Amino acid sequence: MDAEAIKMLAAGLAMGLGALGPGIGIGILGYGAMQGLARNPEARGPIQTNMILAIALAEAIGIYALIVAIILAMVA
């Protein structure tokens, strides 16, 4: 493999592996929020706000991987 191919492979791997963790995290968050909603439907507002906040925090980790992938693919 030449250097270009390895760079592309690295970018793809960085994104794919980096999306694994946040994906699991967001899944767990959604699970928790749904359970909370089912048990206590009146608390929809606060649960939703906090869920979105926590999801965005988990998503940020995936975004870091995305930045690395973009830099690998386009700049480096």
Next chain:
Amino acid sequence: MAEPKKRGCLGCSFPLFIVIVIIVLALIILGFLSGAIGQVMFPGLELPEWLTASSPEPHLPAPELFHVFGLPITNTMLAGWITVIFLAIVSWAVTRRMKLIPGRLQMVFELALGWIYDLCKSIAGEENGRKFFPVVCTIFLFVLFNAWLSLIPGFGSIEITIHGHHYELIRGSNTDVNTPLAIALVSFVFVIFYGLKNARMDFVKQYLNFGPFFKSIGRIFKGKLDVMGIFEGAIQIFVGGLEFLSLLIRNVSFTFRLFGNMTAGEILLLIAAFLLPFVMPLPFYVLELLIGLVQALIFSLLTLVFVTMAVTPAHGAESH
């Protein structure tokens, strides 16, 4: 159409609805043919030059447009200033003639600001929430309108050429690393200022906790060797160092969260417009509206949470 009595469809009269459907279908087909997918599937198709989507070239570093007194002005800086001017004009227009019974514009802003204000009070408490509200709300509005203004069609489509490369004249300010870094530093200074002002030594002790260690060392000279005390003191110094590290790393995380989300959104829109013009970017535009709101909310709320933690450090210190 299922109910014969009801005239029209989706709130339009029937002929108008048909015209809209035809236009949308034409756009879908045209977009499919002129986009990258259609180009690959039908290579023999010749379309006029202005219809075919050229492959996107996203730029990460912002190019320097010109210099003012030796200070380089980049395209993202221009967009940031446009946001500032926009916010200033809007707030002037809203507060110019305030009435007890608000008009439309005033009501929208009263609703939005009141919502953030209630959020502040519910997290930081009555008195502190009032104190922190201006900075938190400024961060929220700046990030939000930076994100939303760059979604206006035509915002990034004015092109200029510098050294043979094509660049946008104005580009969303959040897509440059420097703007999120600047806002992160503002929030960092804000947290430290209020931590030092309200909690004083407790705030410093959270990070530089040498007290127990030296107290135990001092006890040796009194003829009492307290090994566990020295050990615990050393651990407390280490924990303080970790806290300090996390205080610094927060800035990096703040910066890259906002920068990454906004840049990813920009590139997503570019790629969508490249693959299937006219149609595919539409849902992503809606997604970007939501992401801009969520990112602004997260930036301001995290600042609020951190400053609240800095003002009331006693709970964190006791739990160790």
